[in-house]
Amino acid sequence: MPVNLALGHVSTDFLIAALMIYSLAVLAFAGDFAFGRPKRGAEASRTQVRARAGALATVGASGSPSADSGTAGGGDASVPTSMPPVPLSPLRAIMAAGPWVRAGMALSSAGVLAHAIAVVTRGLAVHRAPWGNMYEFITALTCFAAIFFLWVMVRYRAWALGVFVMGAVVVILGLAETLIYTAAGTLVPALQSYWLSIHVTAMTVATGVFFVAAALGVIYLVVDRYNRRVAAGKAQGGNGIIARLPSLEQLDRLAYRTVVFGFPVWTFGVIAGAIWADEAWGRYWGWDPVETWAFITWVVYAAFLHARATAGWRGRRAHYVQILGFVTLAFNIMVVQVFITGMHSYAGVG
Amino acid sequence: MTDLRPAPEVDDQPAIPVPDATFGVCDWLRWAWRQLTSMRIALILLFLLALGSVPGSMLPQEGTNAAGVAQYYKSHPTLAPLLNHLGMFNVFGAPWFAAIYLLLFASLVGCVVPRTFKLAGSARTLPPRAPRNIGRLPHSATYATSLPPGPALEVSAGMLGGHGFRMRHSGDGERWISAEKGYLREAGNLLFHLSLLGILVSIALGGLFGYKADKLLVAGATFTDTQSDLDEIYPGRLVTDSDFAPFSIKLDSFSASYVQSGPQLGQPSAFNADVSYTTSPGAPVKTDDIQVNSPLSIDGAKVYLIGHGYAPIFKVTSASGQPEYNQAQPFIAGTSGDFLSQGVVKVPDATPEGLGFSGVFVPTAAVSPDGTLESVFPAAANPRVSLIAYGGNLGMNSGPTQSVYELDMAGLKQLAAQPHVLSQGQTWKLPDGKGSITFVGYQQWASFAITHDPGQLPALICGMGALGGLLLSFLVRRRRVFVRVAAAPSGSGSVVRFGGLARTDASGGFEAEFASLAAELRAAHEQQAPQQETGD
Numbered sequence: 001m002p003v004n005l006a007l008g009h010v011s012t013d014f015l016i017a018a019l020m021i022y023s024l025a026v027l028a029f030a031g032d033f034a035f036g037r038p039k040r041g042a043e044a045s046r047t048q049v050r051a052r053a054g055a056l057a058t059v060g061a062s063g064s065p066s067a068d069s070g071t072a073g074g075g076d077a078s079v080p081t082s083m084p085p086v087p088l089s090p091l092r093a094i095m096a097a098g099p100w101v102r103a104g105m106a107l108s109s110a111g112v113l114a115h116a117i118a119v120v121t122r123g124l125a126v127h128r129a130p131w132g133n134m135y136e137f138i139t140a141l142t143c144f145a146a147i148f149f150l151w152v153m154v155r156y157r158a159w160a161l162g163v164f165v166m167g168a169v170v171v172i173l174g175l176a177e178t179l180i181y182t183a184a185g186t187l188v189p190a191l192q193s194y195w196l197s198i199h200v201t202a203m204t205v206a207t208g209v210f211f212v213a214a215a216l217g218v219i220y221l222v223v224d225r226y227n228r229r230v231a232a233g234k235a236q237g238g239n240g241i242i243a244r245l246p247s248l249e250q251l252d253r254l255a256y257r258t259v260v261f262g263f264p265v266w267t268f269g270v271i272a273g274a275i276w277a278d279e280a281w282g283r284y285w286g287w288d289p290v291e292t293w294a295f296i297t298w299v300v301y302a303a304f305l306h307a308r309a310t311a312g313w314r315g316r317r318a319h320y321v322q323i324l325g326f327v328t329l330a331f332n333i334m335v336v337q338v339f340i341t342g343m344h345s346y347a348g349v350g
Numbered sequence: 351m352t353d354l355r356p357a358p359e360v361d362d363q364p365a366i367p368v369p370d371a372t373f374g375v376c377d378w379l380r381w382a383w384r385q386l387t388s389m390r391i392a393l394i395l396l397f398l399l400a401l402g403s404v405p406g407s408m409l410p411q412e413g414t415n416a417a418g419v420a421q422y423y424k425s426h427p428t429l430a431p432l433l434n435h436l437g438m439f440n441v442f443g444a445p446w447f448a449a450i451y452l453l454l455f456a457s458l459v460g461c462v463v464p465r466t467f468k469l470a471g472s473a474r475t476l477p478p479r480a481p482r483n484i485g486r487l488p489h490s491a492t493y494a495t496s497l498p499p500g501p502a503l504e505v506s507a508g509m510l511g512g513h514g515f516r517m518r519h520s521g522d523g524e525r526w527i528s529a530e531k532g533y534l535r536e537a538g539n540l541l542f543h544l545s546l547l548g549i550l551v552s553i554a555l556g557g558l559f560g561y562k563a564d565k566l567l568v569a570g571a572t573f574t575d576t577q578s579d580l581d582e583i584y585p586g587r588l589v590t591d592s593d594f595a596p597f598s599i600k601l602d603s604f605s606a607s608y609v610q611s612g613p614q615l616g617q618p619s620a621f622n623a624d625v626s627y628t629t630s631p632g633a634p635v636k637t638d639d640i641q642v643n644s645p646l647s648i649d650g651a652k653v654y655l656i657g658h659g660y661a662p663i664f665k666v667t668s669a670s671g672q673p674e675y676n677q678a679q680p681f682i683a684g685t686s687g688d689f690l691s692q693g694v695v696k697v698p699d700a701t702p703e704g705l706g707f708s709g710v711f712v713p714t715a716a717v718s719p720d721g722t723l724e725s726v727f728p729a730a731a732n733p734r735v736s737l738i739a740y741g742g743n744l745g746m747n748s749g750p751t752q753s754v755y756e757l758d759m760a761g762l763k764q765l766a767a768q769p770h771v772l773s774q775g776q777t778w779k780l781p782d783g784k785g786s787i788t789f790v791g792y793q794q795w796a797s798f799a800i801t802h803d804p805g806q807l808p809a810l811i812c813g814m815g816a817l818g819g820l821l822l823s824f825l826v827r828r829r830r831v832f833v834r835v836a837a838a839p840s841g842s843g844s845v846v847r848f849g850g851l852a853r854t855d856a857s858g859g860f861e862a863e864f865a866s867l868a869a870e871l872r873a874a875h876e877q878q879a880p881q882q883e884t885g886d
Contacts (some may be wrong), residue, residue: 081493083872084865120542185614210513220840260856264820271813280643282562282654282799284806285553286414289407296400303396310389336407
């Protein structure tokens with residue numbers, strides 16, 4: 001079937017719209033930093049802390065913030081009741097987070113919508129999964145990263161991270177748009193397989209997720225470095241930006257859970273790739289440069305997961321490992337697939 | 351205080367003793383084994399594995415790119431032998447690479463086997479006693495109910511049992527329940543690591559009993575899957591002749607389609623190799639269309655389309671007019687995609703002397719501004735050949751086996767100073783009456799890879815096992831909850847204290863689970879309560 005060029009242009013227009021809306025969203029998140037209410041930083045640490053506080057209050061047998069007097073069961077009214085807090089609904093949490101966050105989330109959602117439309121129309125224009133070359137791949141992976149990050153932000157109320165992660169999405173998407181734009185086109189026979197949808201989808205999703213994890217890891221390292229400098233007396237405490245960010249422990253947990261989500265997806269992508277390689281090239285694993293680097297990435301993330309369970313490697317060192325994992329992934333995409341000849345040379349760049 | 355947390359993850363092993371002068375052989379062996387199976391060494395081995403793979407992607411490898419290795423030898427004559435000595439051109443078969451992954455797997459076994467026993471043990475032992483002060487647990491709830499302590503505890507047991515918790519009940523005099531759930535987490539972790547071992551074994555199986563072979567077929571030609579009929583064979587160590595399936599395949603025709611216009615001009619859009627095949631001599635003939643992503647499965651082997659090109663047909667006559675040669679000769683294209691292809695024609699028995707031609711086949715010829723012949727499109731719309739003729743001894747009756755793509759120039763002399771260009775049907779009368787050569791036309795050829803890998807299915811099963819194990823170990827959390835019921839201070843009803851903790855909660859969510867369990871427990875108590883209330 002011929003490529004639908006008109007639909008291809010629609011896709012490009014939506015992508016540019018998404019890029020502009022994302023930029024506004026980044027501005028809104030930045031505005032939250034500059035003018036938002038500072039006390040909300042502590043609110044993000046709602047999760048475990050409050051649960052524990054409630055429990056301790058009960059032990060002390062004095063009034064507890066979440067206490068209600070147990071009457072329904074007709075129990076002893078002198079026993080203070082404490083029940084674990086039921087989390088606020090996502091929408092109410094966004095509304096409670098202030099006007100800048102509301103604007104940022106609304107714009108991010110609109111941007112993601114435009115971005116998703118761009119990806120879908122590109123797929124309709126070329127009658128296949130819209131990740132057949134580097135430009136399409138980066139467009140799709142930033143879309144998955146943005147969706148996943150919106151989910152993380154809502155799930156963990158981590159509004160303060162928006163400016164960093166969405167900012168990175170804007171930069172990468174903008175570079176892809178300007179440097180490696182590729183018009184909609186057909187694929188070489190080697191890519192004409194339904195495994196393209198399975199293998200590359202998994203790799204794209206996992207890359208988007210690992211991208212979010214790496215961004216969280218970098219923020220972790222920045223906060224960690226600041227805290228250590230304060231402890232050593234080299235910097236003054238009370239930095240406004242740091243104060244708004246989630247605590248080190250929360251950043252660590254967020255990044256870990258993000259990798260935990262991405263790792264099985266990556267594993268599945270590698271296995272699907274092996275099945276496809278067996279179908280197309282006659283072997284399921286052949287140490288092709290791109291395969292080798294996918295393996296290296298897998299091993300480095302496996303090392304991160306193990307590092308978290310190893311004394312002396314938790315925290316900062318583990319995050320260096322995790323960021324190294326994303327560096328190997330980015331190296332695979334930007335260097336190995338473009339400059340090293342192998343069976344995966346489909347980038348269509350240059 | 352006893353540790354209430356479910357079985358520790360991995361790290362909390364006792365410290366490894368520092369070697370000293372009193373160490374005997376056994377002590378040293380035990381020390382080495384415990385070092386090897388420690389998480390720290392496993393981490394280092396993982397890094398080494400990643401690092402060791404890097405040269406395998408940066409340098410050409412013998413298995414996948416032998417020509418690249420030869421090229422590297424030419425451009426780095428001093429460095430290349432040194433790298434070769436270090437196994438850098440065959441990284442993934444190198445002893446040092448094998449050492450890394452074998453040590454890693456030894457470390458893995460040393461880690462996994464004791465954990466299997468531990469898991470089996472913990473599945474049989476009961477969870478620890480409930481802590482005295484449940485409020486100190488990371489998650490806890492307290493409420494009063496009008497149920498007396500005994501029934502309140504029974505209701506709790508019913509509710510937790512309904513959720514599949516393994517329970518331990520207090521003896522007389524105390525009223526508590528300890529409950530644990532999520533043993534599948536450890537099981538998943540074990541499954542993951544064992545599956546990785548399984549993948550290694552599957553790869554070894556393929557390496558020992560599988561084979562891979564290549565065959566180039568000009569349209570119209572046939573081959574049989576025997577060691578003598580294949581071009582290149584890479585058999586496993588334990589492969590015998592009987593492992594080759596007795597099928598034969600004829601390439602009826604090959605066609606390639608290309609994008610005809612636009613920015614992707616000349617990019618291939620489809621390759622089809624139409625073949626007829628028989629599974630054994632005398633068996634009925636079947637046909638198939640082999641494509642890049644659609645191999646032919648035949649008798650336990652698979653046949654893949656891996657390459658294609660042009661085979662120009664030449665007719666060569668001797669000086670006397672005697673026809674000496676009339677066949678299609680495969681020419682090999684470079685990597686540029688324009689299918690400018692090179693090859694040679696060898697006519698050793700021509701008279702008065704042997705003839706050899708080195709030629710270039712141009713599928714769609716155009717003359718560039720500087721007067722050279724170039725290919726502007728990969729399909730054969732306007733085919734031309736450019737030939738250089740040589741006369742003399744081709745050296746085919748002596749010396750080592752020659753490549754069919756190269757001339758042995760030692761005994762040859764160039765017959766004409768300039769290359770001669772022919773279009774289809776044209777004949778070139780060679781100088782000095784040495785004979786003539788006619789460019790009759792062309793055929794297409796396709797090259798096939800024939801593989802047989804008995805480790806394939808086991809590897810797939812193990813891959814799925816690894817993924818399943820990974821998901822179990824990430825999604826299932828090992829958690830414990832405790833209920834303590836005490837008589838209310840006022841004398842009627844009781845106070846329920848409910849607490850819980852998760853040792854590992856990789857994907858999060860225990861907090862929410864605990865909140866819903868607590869709400870459910872309270873609701874269960876309240877549901878039973880009204881009957882008591884009427885008695886008040």
